[in-house]
Amino acid sequence: MPKFLLKRWHGYPVIALFVISVLFVSIITYYQWIIGAVGFLLLGLLFYFVMRAENSFQEDLGDYISTLSHRIKKVGEEALMEMPIGIILYDEDYKIEWANPFMGAWVEEEAFIGHSLNLISEDLVPFIKSDALEEIVILKSRKFEVHFKKEERLLYFFDVTEQIEVERMYEEEQTCIGIIYLDNYEEVTQGLDDQFRSSINSKVTSILNKWANDHGIFLKRTSSERFLAVFNQRILSELEKNRFSVLDEVRDSTTKENVPLTLSVGVASGPSALPELGQLAQSSLDLALGRGGDQVAIKQQNGKVRFYGGKTNPVEKRTRVRARVISHALSELVLDSDKVIIMGHKSPDMDSMGSAMGILKVAQVNGKDGYIVLDTSDLDTGVQRLMNEIKGTDSLWKHFITPEEALEISTAGTLLVVVDTHKPSMVMEERLLSKLDHVVVIDHHRRGEEFIADPVLVYMEPYASSTAELVTELLEYQPKRLKMRMLEATALLAGIIVDTKSFTLRTGSRTFDAASYLRAHGADTILVQKFLKEDLETYNKRSKLIENAVAYKNGIVISKAEPSEECGQVLIAQAADILLSMNDVSASFVIAKRHDQKISISGRSLGDVNVQMIMEGLGGGGHLTNAACQLENETLDGAEKKLKAIIDEYFEGGEEE
Numbered sequence: 001m002p003k004f005l006l007k008r009w010h011g012y013p014v015i016a017l018f019v020i021s022v023l024f025v026s027i028i029t030y031y032q033w034i035i036g037a038v039g040f041l042l043l044g045l046l047f048y049f050v051m052r053a054e055n056s057f058q059e060d061l062g063d064y065i066s067t068l069s070h071r072i073k074k075v076g077e078e079a080l081m082e083m084p085i086g087i088i089l090y091d092e093d094y095k096i097e098w099a100n101p102f103m104g105a106w107v108e109e110e111a112f113i114g115h116s117l118n119l120i121s122e123d124l125v126p127f128i129k130s131d132a133l134e135e136i137v138i139l140k141s142r143k144f145e146v147h148f149k150k151e152e153r154l155l156y157f158f159d160v161t162e163q164i165e166v167e168r169m170y171e172e173e174q175t176c177i178g179i180i181y182l183d184n185y186e187e188v189t190q191g192l193d194d195q196f197r198s199s200i201n202s203k204v205t206s207i208l209n210k211w212a213n214d215h216g217i218f219l220k221r222t223s224s225e226r227f228l229a230v231f232n233q234r235i236l237s238e239l240e241k242n243r244f245s246v247l248d249e250v251r252d253s254t255t256k257e258n259v260p261l262t263l264s265v266g267v268a269s270g271p272s273a274l275p276e277l278g279q280l281a282q283s284s285l286d287l288a289l290g291r292g293g294d295q296v297a298i299k300q301q302n303g304k305v306r307f308y309g310g311k312t313n314p315v316e317k318r319t320r321v322r323a324r325v326i327s328h329a330l331s332e333l334v335l336d337s338d339k340v341i342i343m344g345h346k347s348p349d350m351d352s353m354g355s356a357m358g359i360l361k362v363a364q365v366n367g368k369d370g371y372i373v374l375d376t377s378d379l380d381t382g383v384q385r386l387m388n389e390i391k392g393t394d395s396l397w398k399h400f401i402t403p404e405e406a407l408e409i410s411t412a413g414t415l416l417v418v419v420d421t422h423k424p425s426m427v428m429e430e431r432l433l434s435k436l437d438h439v440v441v442i443d444h445h446r447r448g449e450e451f452i453a454d455p456v457l458v459y460m461e462p463y464a465s466s467t468a469e470l471v472t473e474l475l476e477y478q479p480k481r482l483k484m485r486m487l488e489a490t491a492l493l494a495g496i497i498v499d500t501k502s503f504t505l506r507t508g509s510r511t512f513d514a515a516s517y518l519r520a521h522g523a524d525t526i527l528v529q530k531f532l533k534e535d536l537e538t539y540n541k542r543s544k545l546i547e548n549a550v551a552y553k554n555g556i557v558i559s560k561a562e563p564s565e566e567c568g569q570v571l572i573a574q575a576a577d578i579l580l581s582m583n584d585v586s587a588s589f590v591i592a593k594r595h596d597q598k599i600s601i602s603g604r605s606l607g608d609v610n611v612q613m614i615m616e617g618l619g620g621g622g623h624l625t626n627a628a629c630q631l632e633n634e635t636l637d638g639a640e641k642k643l644k645a646i647i648d649e650y651f652e653g654g655e656e657e
Helices: 003-031 033-082 124-130 161-172 185-189 194-215 233-241 246-256 274-290 321-335 350-365 381-391 403-409 431-435 467-476 486-499 509-520 525-531 536-547 569-580 611-616 636-652
Strands: 086-090 096-099 134-139 142-149 154-159 175-183 218-223 226-232 262-269 295-300 305-309 339-343 369-373 414-419 438-443 457-460 556-560 587-593 599-605 626-631
Touching (some): 124 134, 124 142, 161 233, 185 194, 194 218, 194 233, 233 262, 262 274, 274 295, 274 305, 321 350, 321 438, 321 457, 321 467, 339 350, 339 403, 350 381, 369 403, 381 525, 403 431, 414 431, 467 486, 486 509, 486 525, 556 636, 569 599, 569 626, 587 611, 587 636, 599 611, 611 636
Parallel strands (some): 339 369, 438 457, 556 587
Antiparallel strands (some): 086 154, 134 142, 142 154, 175 262, 218 226, 295 305
């Protein structure tokens, strides 16, 4: 502690003691004046020394303050003029009023005072106007982080070149794990002679090894159809730039040999631990396979997913082993439950309703009560006609309940079966998903990132024409003898006919097998046509949509309805289907306002354009050749602008979900 502070700390007690002493001596002097005189003499001497001490204290204090002020001023001047931090003062017109010498080394003009801030960087004025807290600008290949104080019109420049470089290196060197899977390898090569099978195997392995060597990837084969790849974030960025061209190389090479072999790749990236990256990579691969294969799914720790590829339709599986296994597993789950509740998606179509009625039959054949959740206020014309027929059959109609009734009758032992969708946001009653623990998902759409949590059984086959086709196959393998009503078989057949556009799209041999099975069980094709009839007003609306079509790019046409026109979802889809049948059209998109005021977009393609990825960019989904989305709080013009931006992005680079 400084000397003057010690003196000051002792000063007040001394003064107090002096005053007390004067009073005490005065009292003594009253009784003994000689002793009092001596006391006053001593007090005088004491007062003298106290005053000397006070003067000394004042002198020391003045010297200390003078020295401190000088040091502070000197340090301030040195910091302002010599520290490696740029400082600029500017006026109301964004012209430089003053700058410290450090800034002079980074500005081309020697006399830059009075010039605009644009002389230093054109990013500075927009940065100041945006009220952002910080900005990075580049001066002579060095990167500076700029901070500013608005009231003082003051800018600080901090050189962060090395810091940004370290951050970049850290990001680029993060480990990525990829799992590569040969789609349908065992099934495609089944029946081939050993020499040809070995030739195909060698060709694919050679392509993958060359691809790995060219990009610096560690590649290890772990089984006949699976590879493990380890690389870093920098290499992943390079692979994304060429959109994982190895997918095309393998597909083109094997196609020449008449073997439809493709790759699916699951990639995990991010700062996670290696075990977590491995699990994330497997999850990515499951997602890629669930979407039909022939594509790459890249998952990050933050949940973002990017997709590349998906240019081919899923190959139809020739064996029905999985259908039989799923059918038996479903029977066991039904037998272990007290009742079965079946739920499709909002605004149900024929596929959703038909497959729901098929699962109802599964519950009944296993001796359990089944109920179909239905919101009768949200039905299109075809489904409404089907429901009118069902209402005339009491034994069927009593199994249809409202979402509120479903919530009331469901218990801990209830089995929930979701058909024709796997997205929680699209189901008829989302609260049932959180209330019931046992959930089964049956769907034919390509899997999206949004998925029902923790289902006990999942049956998703993107190769299938419709969910009704999948459910029909499950009915064939039920262990007990099955008797179907004509209306049940007709509803399932209607679902197949609608989703295949009368057996013209996404139709395989198993589609016809399912239709044949339903026809043998009484499905009425005339009744199906009755359900699908339309009135003259609907026909005219669809014709108007087709008339509004305009070519965009790469064989894509876009049709936009009038702002005052409201269209049903089926009508919008039908218009997209018809546009696809026109000459030189590889993909079609129809934009219209629905009756619920949402903007709906339906996309169709012949396979050259993946409309599923384009619709996913707008929050929708579907198949490679058939997809849709709905936008809330959006205008027709705004929806068209977003659609065109996603289409442009699709042809330029990868899509992110």
